[in-house]
Amino acid sequence: MVFGVVLAGGIGSRMGNIEKPKQYLNIGNKPIIIHTLEKFYINQSFEKIVVLCPQEWMNHTKNLIQKHIGDNDRIAVVCGGETRNETILNAISYIEENYKIGEDDIIVTHDSVRPFITHRIIEENIKYAKEYGACDTVVPATDTIVCSENNQIISSIPDRSKMYQGQTPQSFKILKLKNLYESLSDEEKEILTDAAKIFVMKGEDVYLVDGEVSNIKITYPYDLRVAETLLGDNE
DSSP states (O other), X not given: OEXXXXXXXXXXXXXXXXXXXXXXXXXXXXXXXXXHHHHHHTOTTEEEEEEEEOGGGHHHXXXXXXXHTOSOSSEEEEEXXXXXXXXXXXXXXXXXXXSOOOTTOEEEEEEXXXXXXXXXXXXXXXXXXXXXXXXXXEEEOOSOOOBOSXXXXXXXXXXXXXXXXXXXXXXXXXXXXXXXXXXXXXXXXXXXXXXXXXXXXXXXXXXXXXXXXXXXXXXXXXXXXXXXXXXXXXX
């Protein structure tokens, strides 16, 4: 089975002084999270789509889904965790409570604020996760990457031809992800940035899926203007 996991747990602090988390802001005539969910909902590969959001926004999220997508049993709204990886583990707990999970069942995890994900990216994530166990969506770095160990002077400049910018989805075999996470020490958990790093830290291969430049993450006010333009171009 294949499960979609849409991560909507952030509060959008980098968006500035806004009255709601950024995933609930509108682009066009719909909230960002709904644009994202629709991309998953129309894909019949998913047994269930699990949306994870802050506790205080769960009812609002359910109401938005009811309004824009309607009654359905393919979308579940679940409370997120304190961190990104704890949120993903909450999704896995929900899936395990409701389904009998096997070694080959996978999750496709995606940022709720990346509404321009394409059908191709989703399909390739499913394919690679099934085949290899873990994959990450990336685009080649177009700018030179500069590393600074002390945040003041340049420590190194990596070869740009080997550098990529991470996007989402990140997709994994469910039980393998859970088992690797549970094998981490507390110190290792503290330095996690995303689920793919769990595999890398444990010496497991994570295969690359080609992303798209348009698969942007809406983080800053400027991104909202870019999203409106992209939405207009797609209509």
